[in-house]
Amino acid sequence: TxxxxxxxxxxxxxxxxxxxxxxxxxxxxxxxxxxxxxxxxxxxxxxxxxxxxxxxxxxxxxHNIRWNETPEDSITDVYTVRQLKQKAQENPEAFFGITYSFISKLDLDSSVSKVIRTRCSRCKFLVPEDMSCTNQLCPGRDQVFSAATCFDLLVDLSDHTGTLQACHLRSPMAEKTLGCTVKEFTSLTDDKRTKMKWRLLLERCKIYVKVVPSAKIKTGVRGTILACSLADPGEVKQHMSALLQH
Known part of the structure; x- marks a missing residue:
């Protein structure tokens, strides 16, 4: 390895x-x-x-490698989108932060294949259409294949300083953010999916994010949403005022 x-x-x-x-x-x-x-x-x-x-x-x-539970209690630094990008350019290491941003792109009403993916239950690799795991190191290769469907969204985060594009929002954080399970989502009509989209789209949210500098993608930054909820206006005013003073 x-x-x-x-x-x-x-x-x-x-x-x-x-x-x-x-x-x-x-x-x-x-x-x-x-x-x-x-x-x-x-x-x-x-x-x-x-x-x-x-x-x-x-x-x-x-060892600060990815863990299953969101370390929200340990994340206290607040950033604008521009500051997230600047820190990623200046620091090659992954870091965590909070941003009070708008979700400016959330394609819940697009093709289901762009919202929900199927992954191997054991190693979490994406599963192709033939429903088999292609991971040579999967711990379940000698066992009966098992897969799980999960949310796998790309969303844009925007504020007055810019936009952080194509941030990952995956299960189980996506279920908490959207307020529904994958099974419930697949049974929704197009109109209900659109209503769900506009419940979050262009609303100011408090977003916990992991930012990873990456030279492999055009923007140079890859973001993963760890938690997302509608922001309290008083909390937004307090933190944004502090950021504007710096």
Whole structure:
């Protein structure tokens, strides 16, 4: 497994050879002609669990790799969209923040395939149309295939300073934000999906976001929404006034 990410390198340095067991989801698998074998490369989307079944949550939090629970209580820094972009340009490491922004793009009434995706229940890889897992390292390859449908949205966040495009809003955070499950969403009429869209679209929201600098995408920044709710006007005024003074 290869990675040039500082957080991952620091984690690898704590492992014990032939003793530590890793479960890695969302790793890129390619054939290395030099070594004549398949190799795995992890990136900012990868989820690394050390010694599954032995309190992996503690390992994930200790090494600041992605964890299942949203660390909202530990996120206190407030940013405008411009400040999020600037920090991403100046700092190569992922960071967390709060932004009081408008959701300016939310395509809930587009094709269902653009809103809901199917992933392997065990490794979370996207599942192709033939409903089989293509992840060579999936821990369930020798078991009966199991898949789960989940929200996988791209939304834009905007404020008076600019727009952060194509932020990921995925399950289970999407269910909390939209107020419905995937099953309930698929049974909605087009009109009801549009009403749900406009309940959030262009409304000022309090958004917890993870920002990852990425040279692979046009904007250079990839955002993931960790939590989103309609913002309290008094709270918005307080924080925005403080930001304008800086």
């Amino acid at each position: 290869y990675s040039w990410d500082r957080e991952t390198i620091q984690l690898m340095q704590t492992l014990i050879p032939k003793e530590s067991l890793l479960f890695i989801a969302d790793a890129k698998i390619t054939f290395d002609s030099f070594r004549g074998s398949m190799v795995a490369t992890v990136n900012s989307r990868s989820i690394i669990t050390v010694n599954p079944g032995k309190k992996p949550q503690q390992h994930l939090q200790k």
